[in-house]
Amino acid sequence: MNVYQTIRTRSLLYYNRGLECANVRNLSRAVNYLRMSVRCDKTNIEARNLLGLCYYEMGEYVLALREWVISENMKTEDNPATRYMKAVQPDITRTGKYSQCVKKYNMALSYANSGSEDLAVIQLKKVCSMNPKYVKAHLLLALLYIHQEQYSQAKDVLKKISRVDANNIDAQRYMQEVQENINKNPARSKKKSVADDSVEYKSGSETIIRPAYFKDNATISTIVNIVFGIAVGFLIAFFLVVPGVRRQASAESAAKLVEANNTISTKNVTIRNYQDQIDELNEKIEKAEKNSSKSEGNMNFYKNLLQAYVKYENKEYEEAGEILAKVDESKIEKDFKKAYTALKEQVNNRYLRILYKEAAGNYNQGEYEKAIKTFEKIMDVDEEFADGDALYFLAQSYRMNGDSQKAIMMYQKLIEQYPDTYKARNAQRYMDQLKNN
Amino acid sequence: MINFEEELKKFKPSLEVEQTEEAIYSQDLDDMTDLMKKMMKEAEKKNR
Numbered sequence: 121m122n123v124y125q126t127i128r129t130r131s132l133l134y135y136n137r138g139l140e141c142a143n144v145r146n147l148s149r150a151v152n153y154l155r156m157s158v159r160c161d162k163t164n165i166e167a168r169n170l171l172g173l174c175y176y177e178m179g180e181y182v183l184a185l186r187e188w189v190i191s192e193n194m195k196t197e198d199n200p201a202t203r204y205m206k207a208v209q210p211d212i213t214r215t216g217k218y219s220q221c222v223k224k225y226n227m228a229l230s231y232a233n234s235g236s237e238d239l240a241v242i243q244l245k246k247v248c249s250m251n252p253k254y255v256k257a258h259l260l261l262a263l264l265y266i267h268q269e270q271y272s273q274a275k276d277v278l279k280k281i282s283r284v285d286a287n288n289i290d291a292q293r294y295m296q297e298v299q300e301n302i303n304k305n306p307a308r309s310k311k312k313s314v315a316d317d318s319v320e321y322k323s324g325s326e327t328i329i330r331p332a333y334f335k336d337n338a339t340i341s342t343i344v345n346i347v348f349g350i351a352v353g354f355l356i357a358f359f360l361v362v363p364g365v366r367r368q369a370s371a372e373s374a375a376k377l378v379e380a381n382n383t384i385s386t387k388n389v390t391i392r393n394y395q396d397q398i399d400e401l402n403e404k405i406e407k408a409e410k411n412s413s414k415s416e417g418n419m420n421f422y423k424n425l426l427q428a429y430v431k432y433e434n435k436e437y438e439e440a441g442e443i444l445a446k447v448d449e450s451k452i453e454k455d456f457k458k459a460y461t462a463l464k465e466q467v468n469n470r471y472l473r474i475l476y477k478e479a480a481g482n483y484n485q486g487e488y489e490k491a492i493k494t495f496e497k498i499m500d501v502d503e504e505f506a507d508g509d510a511l512y513f514l515a516q517s518y519r520m521n522g523d524s525q526k527a528i529m530m531y532q533k534l535i536e537q538y539p540d541t542y543k544a545r546n547a548q549r550y551m552d553q554l555k556n557n
Numbered sequence: 558m559i560n561f562e563e564e565l566k567k568f569k570p571s572l573e574v575e576q577t578e579e580a581i582y583s584q585d586l587d588d589m590t591d592l593m594k595k596m597m598k599e600a601e602k603k604n605r
Contacts, residue, residue: 123593124590124593127588127589127590127593130589131588131589158588159588159589160588160589161588161589161590162586162587162588162590162591163588180571180572182571182572182573182574182576182577182580183572183580185577186577186580186581186584189581190581190584190586212574212577213574216574218574219573219574222571222572222573222574223573225570225571226570226571226573229568229570232565232568233565256568256571259568260568263559263561263564263565263568266559266561267561290564290567293559294559297558297559
């Protein structure tokens with residue numbers, strides 16, 4: 121056997137040992153043997169492919185890929201490495217599962233190196249849940265747990281490593297450390313008993329702590345929840361719904377108020393128009409009434425005037441005179457003024473003479489009251505009738521009738537209108553007598 | 558007793574997917590046969 125054959129035989133020997141170790145999941149040792157095998161003979165395709173498989177099983181996908189690529193490069197046909205690479209290709213993309221795991225692991229390692237162990241533990245937990253065969257991540261997690269003196273957790277992680285890589289040297293060292301610490305202080309790793317307030321148990325890689333006892337308060341809690349719900353609903357209605365309703369109501373009332381104001385203003389304008397029309401009509405009515413009364417006055421005037429004329433023609437001078445005495449001269453139009461004046465003069469001449477005659481007869485018979493009435497009629501028509509005789513006998517009638525004041529007034533008037541006359545001197549004398557009495 | 562800091566130093570970042578090509582090309586593929594060949598060449602050089 122020459123040297124070359126010896127080397128190849130050595131390579132096969134290492135491969136066989138590696139294969140034996142791999143069969144019992146002693147992967148780290150298998151890796152060592154297989155690496156030695158390919159170091160002896162790089163063309164040992166079986167050894168290289170198995171090395172890749174061991175790397176893959178330990179979660180080192182890139183290293184596995186490296187070995188398979190080299191293997192395929194050395195033997196292009198009928199090489200299982202090609203199949204292996206196809207199988208793991210989806211996980212080794214940039215966004216694949218392996219990439220995520222590696223990134224998180226590297227980040228966790230960075231956290232651990234910078235002293236942020238809690239963050240590192242969180243990241244490593246995620247990595248271990250994503251890839252339970254990632255030995256390196258589990259080892260680091262176990263180391264961190266040991267450093268945090270969480271030995272039970274570390275122990276669990278190390279057990280998982282042993283299921284992937286049975287005799288991992290580092291894992292065994294850590295486990296020894298853990299066991300020693302657990303033996304030193306069993307209370308630290310002891311799970312709390314049922315008698316405690318809470319119970320701790322494992323669910324996968326998570327440690328779950330829950331209360332030891334659950335009280336069945338379902339009925340009470342249901343009632344409390346209902347009451348609470350009603351209260352919350354009431355508060356929501358009070359603070360959210362009611363203000364909205366109020367705002368809406370106030371907005372509606374404001375809109376109605378504006379509408380009502382508009383209606384009122386419109387009505388006011390209409391009323392004002394009606395009022396103006398009423399005022400205008402009232403003015404017209406008033407004018408019409410004035411015209412009507414004026415016409416009626418004119419009618420009465422002309423009627424009286426006609427009656428007076430008829431009476432005069434019938435020689436009923438007294439009635440004609442009385443009618444003319446009632447006529448309001450101010451209403452006479454200019455055109456009729458002359459006719460009226462002429463008629464009045466003719467009527468009054470006869471009328472006043474008749475009255476004077478009647479009054480004088482009454483006076484002479486001592487019927488002074490009748491005489492006074494008749495003389496007053498004469499005075500109403502003509503105060504200067506019979507050159508003041510009517511006035512003189514009116515005063516005398518007053519005096520004889522006992523009405524001294526009116527008699528004095530008449531005497532005074534007579535004295536003023538007819539001074540230096542016989543009647544004035546008599547009037548003065550009678551007036552003095554009356555004043556002295 | 559494990560020294561945490563020393564143990565932590567043993568952990569190296571895993572190779573990321575982007576580093577695959579680099580990992581392949583940087584791999585030293587020389588085996589024992591290659592070493593022997595080198596040794597023989599060196600011996601020949603010395604004999605000359």
